[in-house]
Amino acid sequence: MGNLYGDNGGVVQEHQQNSDFVNYCNKMQGNLVADMSNCGSGDLRARKNGFKANETEAKPVNGCLKNCSTNSTTCQQAKGKVCPNSSQALLTPAKKLKELAEEHTTKTSFEEVPLHTACLTYLGFYLLMILGYINQLLFVPKVAKEENRDGYVTLYDAFESFYSRYVYRRVRDCWNRPICSVPGDEVTLKDRVTKDYGWSFQFTGTETRCLNLGSYNYLGFADAKGPCAEKSEKTAREMGLAMTSSRVELGTTQLHLDLEQLTARYLGVEDAIVFGMGFATNALNLPSLISPGCLVLSDEKNHASIILGLRLSGATTKVFKHNNMRDLERVLRHNVVHGNPKAGGKPWKKILILVEGVFSMEGSIVRLPEIIALKKKYKAYLYLDEAHSIGAMGPNGGGAVDYFGVDPNDVDILMGTFTKSFGSAGGYIAGSKRLIDYLRTNSHAHCYASSMSPPIAQQIYTSMSMIMGLDGTDTGRQKINQLARNTRYFRRRLAQMGVITYGHEDSPVVPMLVYLFSKIGAVVRTLTTRHIAVVGVGFPATPIMEGRIRYCLSAAHTKEQLDYALDVIDEISDTLGLKYSRKPREPNPIEY
């Protein structure tokens, strides 16, 4: 037995290049998976539509990987979704794992930026910075000066305030845009103008109705009408809007208990506990689970709430490369073998692997089966944040666990939020009864923070029941299918267009790379004039190099809406020059 990854018959060299895995999508190092272009397109055409299992087309990718030149592109080979439970039962576990991993690689894309774009991006960014500096010399607005605190140590880091005032301000109008409608398939923006180059905004009094590709409304449960809203209103009238108490004092109602039971059932585990805010679920529970002397292996793209929770816990944190199993195993193995250097090499108290189901900025899906294998081999524990995947992934909407068909009990701590797919607010942690009882007696949020508001809890309860089909209809299932279909269609059409998108083809979070800081602003603004609302993300949320536009798909979108959006994106990608991809494009029309 050697490393699970890179095992070449017993002896393992840590840095040995094993064609299957060394090239894991890891753009940071630039050693990306080989270009699969030659073997990808045939499959693409042969692919059947829909998202049902279609394992007959699963083609060995191995040979391809070796043959193709090491270009900087990943493969976008499309295959049917594998139902691991049924289809792969005949394979041995190791083989099955490998095959799954390969499939994951083929479905995930992190195409590297063309060199000249990279240079331009840096140049553009520095130009912005220089302009900002000049601007700062000439003009310091009133709001940037502190009053009545002469002689105090300055409150802010100079670079930070410079950046937010003189660089970010130029594109400030692209964020925090006020809306005045349900964030459903469409959304109404309140128009605003700035007369002072982004220092302040005034409302014009007009509104713009936009197609909403920005909200996390994956299953389309954000709705002001229908059963969810009606039941929540009824609950608000019966139980009030808040409990004004923590859960452990007088803040627990039957609704909270029922919701916890339903969540546990939904996820297929023993018990669950819910909290009033998803961010706090991470930040205020991680410190109860780990302590100094424990080691946490955290994906480099993990969410701020996780990072805060780790900071509060005092545990040692090591970061591994995004979704890179080889790197994870390297760190894991080293630490199991060498122990805690600060404690003279004594073994770590425990090791926790911390990953997300769908990464909200990358659009990638966690390599869950492989992580579970690693975690078992090295006796680590696993914490999975399903914030963006719960509801949105898997044939039953059960998140990454459901998508891969793994046993939910193999994940020690299942965390997720209700803000996204459920159209509500809050978060949960689910797992064994032992875990949840422990949290009930140790969780900061459970003991001190306010109990979840009853109408909020009701919204989750109703939407979750619908997803599970407990309302006696197949509305939930239809939504899940619709989202999966929309996702595939939208991603494939974008790829056909020749823009670079990141992530896994089944992930409803679709980042489209525009690289240049100024292009983020240009795309967001242009799309708004064409009545499409999207989110732009740039430095510091992403590396300087990787400014992007993020589309979030929803089950509420129809094909017509997506077609409209895609046509507009196609058009503006030409005018703004966003078609960076050097991969071969699918010549045939994409079927819905």
Next chain:
Amino acid sequence: MVAIPYLFNEIERIFENTPLYVIVLEAFLLLSVIWLLLFKRNGRGKRYTKIEEEEIISKYEPEPLIAETDPNHPLLQTRLVQSKVGKRVVVDGHECLNLATHNYLGLLEDDKILEDACNTLKKYGVGSCGPRGFYGTMDVHLDLEERLAKFTGMEESVVYSYGFSTIASAIPAYAKRGDVIFADEMVNFAIQKGLDASRSTIYYYKHNNMADLERLLIEQQERDAKNPKKAAKTRRFLLAEGIYMNTGEICPLPELVALRAKYKLRLFLDESISFGTLGKTGHGLTEHFNVDLIEVDLIMAGMENSLATIGGFCVGSHFIVEHQRLSGLGYCFSASLPPLLTQAAISALDRFETEPQMFTQLQEISRNVQRIFGKFSKLKLRANELSPIKHLYIAEERENADEERELLIRIANKCITKGVAVIEARYLNNLEKHAIRQSIRITVNRLLTDTDIKHAFDVIESVSNEVL
């Protein structure tokens, strides 16, 4: 390409002009750097063969993820609430007078607020489906921020989606590693977590003890004098709660302000309880002490008490508060407050403005409760008379905290069966920075009548006499 011959020329000239021993020395240095980089890292730590590694891996036995939980742990025994938590509440099947939840002004039962919130629900749905930056900002959020700023008389406000995270995010948005924070030892848990997250150096002063605070400040001055370079970069903060959740006392704001100015600190106040309860028009601590707003740098407060909704806010000058829109972690990286709860806060502020007599009423009742509840034979009251939070301790202190807790739980349970909902304040005792004595925490509701108070007194008196 043209440059290359010149480059060689240049190198040659450098070598010509440098004495030999310098070259030897530099070469030696270079070699040692290379050696350090390449070999030192592997040289540390032991090297194992693959087989040894496998053996270590197979022998590794981590601790269990979590410790076993005692099935009788008090925090597992939560009471079940079966009605709206208004002035009256049904707990575990008993219809009770409510002296336990933080709905001081009784706005949770206000029909107008509920109606407004339901209308908002019918317009916006329940969730906001996005953080503030990404289409999660609705016009209600902007309205609420404007109203809060106007009501408090500050330039700017930001709204968070959870009370706990408001406090715990606002502090580390400013205070960073290397900074110094002076905080009262009795600050609530959310502040403690904010302090932890800041990674600054924290000095706790004795509860409301200004002499102790000044002592710490003088010590800091001495440290600063020793290292003026570092001192020029060290930000200093002072943190206090308006009314302390853990004791019911009010912080001495005028003294804090004087020390703040003298030692050039920035003062952050947590007004979660005092906002909407103190002052003639409910503006909180600054109004109560008649202190100018510019003396306080930042006011943070949860909206989960007198505003009777969910969430929290910070108010202050534009210069201070705007920073949180990019640096408040709980603000940037979490979905915004559901619109119906935001509307509830706006409508509650409407009531603040149209019925300012609410606050004097509440203060009057708090005084009454203080007077009457001060007379228990076996329980000792602690709180400021104006505070809507009062702590009842066992008058005859027991030796260990567990015993006290047991007794208090019994008192609370009995009171509930007799129709008065009181509750022993619950803490994660092993995580609090300073030991907190177990108590029954009474909350005052504006809707209580004299008869209610008298009745509650009688029940608690008889139960506590029975139990203690």
